Amino acid sequence: MVDWPLIPLTLLLFALIGALEIMQPGIVKAFWISNTIKAAIPLAMLAACQTLTMLTGGIDLSAGTVATIAAFVTATLAPLIGVPPAIAIAMTCALAAGLVNGVGVAFFRVHPLIMTLGTGLIATGCLLVYQRFVISTGTLIPPSLVWLGTGRSFGLPNALVVFLPFAALVIWAQRRTGFGRLLYAIGANEAAARLSGVRVWQVHLALYALSGLIAGLTGLVYLGIVKTASLSLALPLDLPSVAAAVVGGTSIFGGRGGYGGTIIGALILTVLATMLTLLQMPEGGRRILFGAIILAVTALFIRLTDRT
Amino acid sequence: MKRLIEANAWTVGLAALLALLLIVTKLIQPEFGASGLDSLARAALPFVLATVGMAVVVIAGGIDLSIAAMMAVASVTAARLMEGATDPQSVLVLITVLVLGLAMGAINGALIVVTRVPDIVVTLAMLFVWQGVALLILNAPGGATAPWLRNLIVGGVTLPGFPPGLPPSLTDWIPKAVVVMAIVVTAVWLPIKRSKLGLMFYAIGSDPLAAFRSGVPVGLTRVAAYAVCGLFAALGGLAVTMSTGIGEPIPGPYLLASVAAVVLGGVVLGGGRGGLLGPILAVFVLRLVRMDLTLMSVDPNVAAIVEGTIMVLVVMFGGLLALRGARLDRTG
Amino acid sequence: AEGYKIGISNTVQGNGWREEMVCAMKAQALASGKVESLNIAHRNTDAAGQLEDIRNLIQAGVNAIVVNPANADGINAAIKEATDAGIVVVAVDQAVTEPSAYILSNNQEQYAYLGAKWLFETMGGKGAVVYMRGAAGAGADNDRDKGFKRAMAEFPEITVAQEVFTGWQQDQGKQQINDIIAAGVPFQGVWTSGIDNVIVDAFVESGAPLVPIVGADNAGFVGQLQSVEGLVGAAVTNPGSVGGAGVELAIRILDGNAPAEKTVLVDPVVWANNTDEGKKLLAEAANPNLSPEWPVSVSIPGWTTYTMDQIIACKGPGE
């Protein structure tokens, strides 16, 4: 249990699913599972931005905005210039936002929270200015993204085609690459990493650029899932993406955690959302229950994995 | 003395920036005067209270993501209980709400200590819980506020030393809201700061292990820090109700704003360093930027860009100064 | 001639409906030819923040303020200060209780009532509905709830299968209806508070049989009402152009032509695709190029005077 924190977390996830099945007998079937996975994927992807930056003691509060921009730009440019160029431009915007974050954090040592909050504000402003020029150009959700977002093969959502390699890559990178090691090292003790020859600015720059790209990719997948070019498309995912990472065991102060836990965290949040949707009670009661269950699950998780 | 200025360089810088912005405002809008200051102060009041609460827990090494939700609970409770209440009753309501704030904060803190779950997770969960509680108390904006409470923050206070008989437009330069803010913040924080409790806040924020070994009851101190945060959240919620006259169950934009102001104000996330004056000044800077943007009728979307840029630039500038200081002998 | 200086205050940013409202305000100001400059405070905030914005607008010395209030009572103080200073205040979209303000409002209660009534009738007066509300605790959501309840009272055999809050978020609404479909909860109709096209998508994607759906006149949903096979539904108008009308009202008052009544209600209309008349209205209104979150009712006859091109250009005086 101690060395495999994912096992108790996964058990807790299954316990929640069990509770849901008791609450709503018959719900746990292929269709629901596929839906749940589909809903958890964008959350888990955006939470990758939080997990990776949190490993260094940072955070990326611009992720939701960047995802929204990528989606909105793709949907509005696609009818004008075609799908591939639209996606290319969208991802360039995402990368640019990530680089701005990276430059601020790496060279000017701006606290990531302020830097990404500021970039998020700036990017939101840019998006709103941009949208005035495309009010009447119509939107096109690229069919490939619709296939990814809404299609199903063998009873499983097609989004897995993107997500599985993505998750494998992130987990591999975080455990088995020099870059991944450096994220933990910087989060654990930046001065020590520096003394060992790490040029911290390089890591920060690469990290936030990567986070921007991941957010952009999430935006594309989400566009395929929701199928609406909305100005606030992925913004509601911002807080849950932080929640998925911390429920999954990543510390905001850096040096601890990993993406495996985040994925389970995202699934836990998604299952909880379903439970609350189906629960017949006043909205206030639902929220209280939601908070209480998150707290209980995390507390249990910590009890199960604690050494002392 | 030099050390004192050095230690507070950031705060002094913020004060200078605020002064500069006030001058800019006066240039943009020559009529800017007592009423402008008054509206600035009233706008800043809930932000200041939220920021002060947040600053206290951040200094103590924590963070409270539920602060805006607690404000909402306080706001709807006050509005609901004050509907049709007499003045003496409304004083009672006031006290109830403050106690409620303390209790909410203490619950947050106690859960952190007892469950050993990281504070960010606990307060994130409690964010939903307090939101839910607010909705159960009032499911739509409503309720009322005692008129004397509303008047508490309207208008200005005559500067001492002014000869009586001058028109109020000349004398009412100190907004009542600022006076309320100053009284409330000093009344709560000064005794804490002076006593050992304040020291213990800094100690557990700086190094909880060393604090424990120095004999600090770390758990209790943490609960106290969160309780103080809850108290300020309640005050913030009351401030919202005082200015709007009603209670709103949906939390306002105080969470991110308070975290941003805390960091802008020179309090280090992670704990142990910083004071309350910096964050308070940061709130005023942010509010004044917003006011200037409206006065200059900047396109609202561009305004978001400007606000974000200014926020980043201020911290960047500070970062550069710190880097230059460090560069003198440190490499890289 | 010296034009008017008009201030705008709005507290929701990045929502298609509100963006259209702001564009309508700008377009109307431009089209009127009487407005010299617009001073727009447009951001995400609460009533306390709106008080701040209105006071800043007073500081800026505007002649009139058109405000979409965060709620009915919360900003009265600032409105009073404005009208005391001789500034004309017009509340659009939602009413305020401050008597010195003019009100040009969409009738939210009626909006919900009309849609729900159509839905219950279409369902044959009995069955269960999924009731997808807006944001919990919001004033407009509460008003709509009153209208919905009023319709419910008229149809005793209608029950609510599931009541959820979408938070007026597309993704959340879609996820919720997916869950409800997956859970096998039986229902015969869906009433949505404006998160509509994703709901239709969810039915189509999951292969679940379509039920009657009520939404708003958003471009996306209006398009679906005409194109989706087997979809019976109705769009209830909730024009964002009410903002343009508010600006026009402010100009008229400043010109000295104040209306007799301080309150003007814009009543919603139901466009259902199961009647010929509704089909015709839908066909007229549909605009496939319009941003899907934008309401298609881009003008209000008798009030707004801008052209389609002007509102889409979204430019105010001096831009």
Add this chain to the structure above:
Amino acid sequence: MLDAPAPTAVLDATGVAKRFGAVVALRDASLQVGPGQVMALMGANGAGKSTFVKILTGVLKPDSGHVRIKGRESTVASPSGARRSGLVPVYQEPSLIPDLDIADNLRLGNTPVAPFRHWVAELGLPNLALDAMIRSLPLASLRIVDLARALALEPDVLLLDELTAALPTDLVDRVLKTVRAQADAGRSVIYISHRFTEIAAICDRATVLRDGHTVADVAIEPGIEERIVEMMLGGAISPATTGTRAAHKSSGAPRLSVSHLKTGNRLRDVSLDLYPGEVLGVIALEGQGQDELFDVLAGNRRATGGTVTVKGKPAQFSHPADAIAAGLTLVPGDRAHALLMSRSVRENIALPLVARLRTWGAIPMRDEAARVTSAIDRLQIDTRAQGEVRRLSGGNQQKVTIARWIAKGVDTLLLFDPTRGIDIRTKRQIYALVRDLADQGAAVLYYTSELAEIRLACDRAVVIFNGRVVDVIDAADADEPTLMRAAYGLTEKAAQS
């Protein structure tokens, strides 16, 4: 071998056990200390000494065991509880609040200021400003503040856990004198150190721990040293090569050449040459510029004057990475600055292997594992708690900071007091290791606060005083009095400068 518990014992602990998950830190530890007694607590790295101290002072709860204080059964539940019982510790890691100044730290622990002032002056820091931020103080001063704070509380039992490990010679002397005086005044002291000279100088008895067991409680008398070592380690070890080394042939070009180096107001003018195959010792009292010298050479600080030449090429480092690229690697004095406390032993050791941009890709896991394992073996790191370095004992943490560069492969090694807190057996291994590395062509600059180490590990020693090199002494001539005189600047050269 265990004596019967002294009836007069002030502190009497028996059967104490403590485990951390799978790691058993203490199995059956006991300890008795009488009034006026200095009791040494001895044991190899990881034997459980610090854990024992933490249990006695209420930081940790024991799994079992009894503690009697002044004859009464007691359960010390917290550090403040320990203090009420008269037990005051100085822990192995500094336990002051970094973001408060000294005065506030005293206030926090209800420490009276006047006695504190008295003790810091007594201990050799008369000019310490009470409004100095803890964060800005050097490690040695922190240790003194820690001790003075404890003394000011007038404890019945003073527990000192490797207090002297990070102290320069001059301060050690004062500490020893002070501690002995405490005992002579009737107080009890529990004293942990890996330095036998200190034990011999002030302790009356020694309690020896091995693998969490108390294996002996013996009186300190001449010749007991080897027996204690045997009991600590469960067997004899080969004696250190105390024979003086053949003076190194400083032929060929120097690997590292420093000339007239200057930075800050402490390092004024240092020149020295370091040859491949040589271990060059550095001796200095506290704050003579040695920290700055190592920092500049490691690229952690800029020089304001002078030159550094590496392998004949002038070098200027603007980042530690530059120094590392030039082959200069540093083991810093404060291990807290070098370690990723929340990460595993492996990640800590392998950190330099992934630091460069071109090593950001896939890690060659086998190669890494091999290097790490061999480094762990060479330094005999106790890896029972290897999942997180902060759970290692202090000495084992120190070893990790050295192992890192062994795994990377060394060219020029800058060791700043590398044997801090390391037990006697490992110390000897480290001397052998350093010698090995030098024999394989490495150049080593070796600052030490233990004068005896010069003869055990070095070829030559430079003595720095007041920011200048005042003497260069051959290891053969480097007996302690000579070094000490030089370190205090009592040589002709120093008099000239």
